Amino acid sequence: MTAVPGAACQCDSDFLSQVERIASMYRGKPEDLVLALHDVQALRNYLPREALRVVARVLDVPESRVYGVATFYSMFSTKPRGRHIIRICESAPCHVMGAKEVIDSLLDQLGVEMGGTTADCLFTVEATSCLGVCGVAPALMIDDEVYGNLVPGDLFEILERYK
Amino acid sequence: MEFYRSHVLVCGGSPCVAAGCRAVRVEIERLVREQGLDREVRVVETGCLGPCDQGPIVVVYPEGTVYHRVNMGAAREIVAEHLVKGRPVTRLQYAGELPSVSTADDKRTDYFQIQKRIVLENVGLIDPESIEEYIARDGYLALGTALTNLRPADVIETVKRSGLRGRGGAAFPSGAKLEFTARTESDQKYIICNADEGEPGTFKDRLILEGDPHKVIEGMIIMGYAVGATHGYIYIRGEYYISIERIERAIRQARWLGLLGANLFGSGFNFDIEVKKGAGAYVCGEETALIESIEGKRGIPRRKPPYPGTSGLWGKPTVVNNVETIANIPPIILNGADWYRGFGTSTSPGTKVFTLTGNVNNRGLIEVPMGITLREVIYGIGGGIPDGRSFKMAQTGGTAGGCLAEAHLDMPMDYESMQSAGSALGSGALLIIDDSHCIVDVACSLLHFFAHESCGQCTPCREGTTRLVQIFDKLRQFRATQADLDLAMELATVMLRSSLCALGQSVVVPLGTIMQHFEGEIQAHLHGKCSVGLCHGACDCAEGRPAENV
Ligand SMILES: Cc1cc2nc3c(=O)[nH]c(=O)nc-3n(C[C@H](O)[C@H](O)[C@H](O)COP(=O)(O)O)c2cc1C
Numbered sequence: 272m273t274a275v276p277g278a279a280c281q282c283d284s285d286f287l288s289q290v291e292r293i294a295s296m297y298r299g300k301p302e303d304l305v306l307a308l309h310d311v312q313a314l315r316n317y318l319p320r321e322a323l324r325v326v327a328r329v330l331d332v333p334e335s336r337v338y339g340v341a342t343f344y345s346m347f348s349t350k351p352r353g354r355h356i357i358r359i360c361e362s363a364p365c366h367v368m369g370a371k372e373v374i375d376s377l378l379d380q381l382g383v384e385m386g387g388t389t390a391d392c393l394f395t396v397e398a399t400s401c402l403g404v405c406g407v408a409p410a411l412m413i414d415d416e417v418y419g420n421l422v423p424g425d426l427f428e429i430l431e432r433y434k
Numbered sequence: 435m436e437f438y439r440s441h442v443l444v445c446g447g448s449p450c451v452a453a454g455c456r457a458v459r460v461e462i463e464r465l466v467r468e469q470g471l472d473r474e475v476r477v478v479e480t481g482c483l484g485p486c487d488q489g490p491i492v493v494v495y496p497e498g499t500v501y502h503r504v505n506m507g508a509a510r511e512i513v514a515e516h517l518v519k520g521r522p523v524t525r526l527q528y529a530g531e532l533p534s535v536s537t538a539d540d541k542r543t544d545y546f547q548i549q550k551r552i553v554l555e556n557v558g559l560i561d562p563e564s565i566e567e568y569i570a571r572d573g574y575l576a577l578g579t580a581l582t583n584l585r586p587a588d589v590i591e592t593v594k595r596s597g598l599r600g601r602g603g604a605a606f607p608s609g610a611k612l613e614f615t616a617r618t619e620s621d622q623k624y625i626i627c628n629a630d631e632g633e634p635g636t637f638k639d640r641l642i643l644e645g646d647p648h649k650v651i652e653g654m655i656i657m658g659y660a661v662g663a664t665h666g667y668i669y670i671r672g673e674y675y676i677s678i679e680r681i682e683r684a685i686r687q688a689r690w691l692g693l694l695g696a697n698l699f700g701s702g703f704n705f706d707i708e709v710k711k712g713a714g715a716y717v718c719g720e721e722t723a724l725i726e727s728i729e730g731k732r733g734i735p736r737r738k739p740p741y742p743g744t745s746g747l748w749g750k751p752t753v754v755n756n757v758e759t760i761a762n763i764p765p766i767i768l769n770g771a772d773w774y775r776g777f778g779t780s781t782s783p784g785t786k787v788f789t790l791t792g793n794v795n796n797r798g799l800i801e802v803p804m805g806i807t808l809r810e811v812i813y814g815i816g817g818g819i820p821d822g823r824s825f826k827m828a829q830t831g832g833t834a835g836g837c838l839a840e841a842h843l844d845m846p847m848d849y850e851s852m853q854s855a856g857s858a859l860g861s862g863a864l865l866i867i868d869d870s871h872c873i874v875d876v877a878c879s880l881l882h883f884f885a886h887e888s889c890g891q892c893t894p895c896r897e898g899t900t901r902l903v904q905i906f907d908k909l910r911q912f913r914a915t916q917a918d919l920d921l922a923m924e925l926a927t928v929m930l931r932s933s934l935c936a937l938g939q940s941v942v943v944p945l946g947t948i949m950q951h952f953e954g955e956i957q958a959h960l961h962g963k964c965s966v967g968l969c970h971g972a973c974d975c976a977e978g979r980p981a982e983n984v
């Protein structure tokens with residue numbers, strides 16, 4: 272994975288107080304840990320270790336459990352990611368409709384490996400299982416936006432919209 | 435209520451959103467205003483109309499004209515010609531017919547005859563963001579009837595007699611499930627709607643929630659009444675942004691009208707619903723893993739028994755049902771068990787929603803009576819195989835379902851027949867694959883999915899899925915032997931017996947049917963031959979990455 276420049280020092284006190292504020296909305300509701308992590312992750316597109324520590328303290332659950340949850344679900348990442356997350360489907364219905372060519376072309380255009388982040392930190396590409404839009408396979412999502420019926424030629428224009 | 439001369443329905447299902455329907459709707463609205471027609475023409479964003487690969491779909495009523503692949507230029511033409519001058523734009527019209535669309539001069543073809551909409555009766559027809567439109571189509575009438583005229587035991591009896599079985603994969607009789615929990619004594623019980631929908635090739639639950647969210651809410655309340663639960667959860671995959679938005683809005687509307695909350699219909703019965711978001715894990719669709727996830731933990735399956743029916747969420751009796759199962763409840767209560775049994779076969783009553791994907795002309799969402807044949811679906815509704823290719827295989831029920839060959843095309847699609855062919859109806863996914871694909875490549879893709887999604891808790895599944903990926907990669911590279919294939923089947927059989935949940939247990943279903951129905955092609959790979967010409971001796975590294983992905 273390509274390292275994100277400056278990622279190590281992102282946990283300034285300003286960021287951590289934002290985390291604290293978000294986590295506080297779930298105080299006393301440890302069962303909402305997953306929802307809390309969704310909200311915290313929205314700040315920086317990943318969950319730094321220090322943020323997990325804050326969430327653990329505020330929700331009063333062991334840090335090990337917070338870490339366990341943060342590493343279990345594929346939408347969460349404890350490693351720095353780019354500004355936009357590209358989730359590209361590699362399940363069978365997309366596979367038979369030519370997902371492989373689209374994936375190869377995407378990685379090629381961005382100059383990254385699967386799971387990697389572009390040098391300008393704009394995109395992180397992740398392989399995912401079915402996104403539930405197989406009617407327009409092959410498909411990918413960029414953040415919360417779905418793109419379907421893809422052919423390699425479509426990618427350039429789609430990526431441009433995020434630059 | 436205002437009266438409009440025309441209604442323009444723009445499909446707002448996720449596949450159409452992916453195709454750009456939002457911009458098209460905004461453009462149509464703008465042009466309608468510009469033409470000063472906004473008091474005569476109403477533009478509505480609806481749920482899925484079915485032919486997802488044809489999107490964005492726009493329907494103009496009262497004529498029932500269906501336009502497909504509508505881009506901005508087409509939108510302008512439709513407004514200028516159809517809405518202003520009253521001349522439908524034939525060139526942009528969709529040739530197929532949609533079961534949800536009734537045309538002014540109704541002359542229905544086979545396509546419509548085959549489909550029968552119960553679960554999807556409102557999807558694509560109403561504005562899913564309007565509770566009034568749902569109510570206008572008898573929405574919440576079943577709930578009112580149940581709460582004021584029926585005892586909980588009557589509700590359960592009706593569901594039992596209807597023969598409804600779970601649509602989430604396991605096909606468990608739904609009435610029996612309700613009865614089980616109703617009989618368990620407890621101070622608190624829960625209803626959970628399973629909307630985690632991760633089975634590849636399945637997107638029906640998403641489109642039901644997006645197109646008719648109130649039906650799911652109504653179904654859950656009725657189930658709560660039947661078993662004595664006052665709280666429900668809808669667990670939705672985190673990636674289903676539109677479903678989450680629509681269902682949350684629908685819950686707020688229902689609360690506002692007193693259809694959720696305290697003392698519903700003056701009956702003294704209370705019920706409320708909360709939405710919980712997943713965060714990307716296929717295994718969370720398994721009911722006990724889902725419960726763990728709602729409790730805020732890693733979504734790993736629990737050992738069963740105890741089953742959720744007696745000890746589920748926070749140790750309390752819990753009914754977990756699939757979205758489609760729940761959406762069947764209001765129509766069954768409203769029309770009765772005998773009515774429901776009038777559809778489908780005697781042993782598999784009712785309809786089934788399928789999602790048709792892969793190499794077929796019409797990909798998308800369909801609802802058909804149980805017992806229809808695969809051939810009718812593929813060559814009738816699906817419009818056949820594109821590009822002059824021919825049918826090779828169909829995988830029914832998602833990745834955990836069986837792979838069927840040409841010989842099975844005329845078999846009825848119901849629970850019993852599917853089982854006899856070693857497959858299942860499962861989640862309703864129907865993946866059609868043509869003869870340009872190699873069976874070993876397909877198997878690699880399926881096995882890769884299992885390895886990727888195994889939660890890692892139990893050894894047979896974690897290690898077994900990894901080893902199977904390795905064996906099939908070897909087969910793809912022409913390096914495997916008969917002993918490897920025997921080992922693969924042995925592994926899958928051990929996984930069936932010893933895995934903790936159905937994820938590991940079901941790998942044998944696709945694998946076994948592939949080995950059985952495509953034996954010749956598999957065997958050829960042992961001798962360095964791939965009839966399709968897709969596999970080569972060398973390693974296909976982009977795909978063959980067994981270890982790092984698990
Ligand atoms: C690995 C795995 C994934 C599953 N995913 C789903 C799912 O996404 N949706 C669903 O309704 N059921 C899923 N199930 C089945 C559920 O465990 C459960 O049987 C179902 O929700 C019961 O509802 P029903 O009786 O209405 O079918 C899954 C099962 C397993 C083993």
Ligand code: FES
Nearest residue numbers: 360365401402405
């Ligand atoms: S298989 Fe790719 S979206 Fe479903």
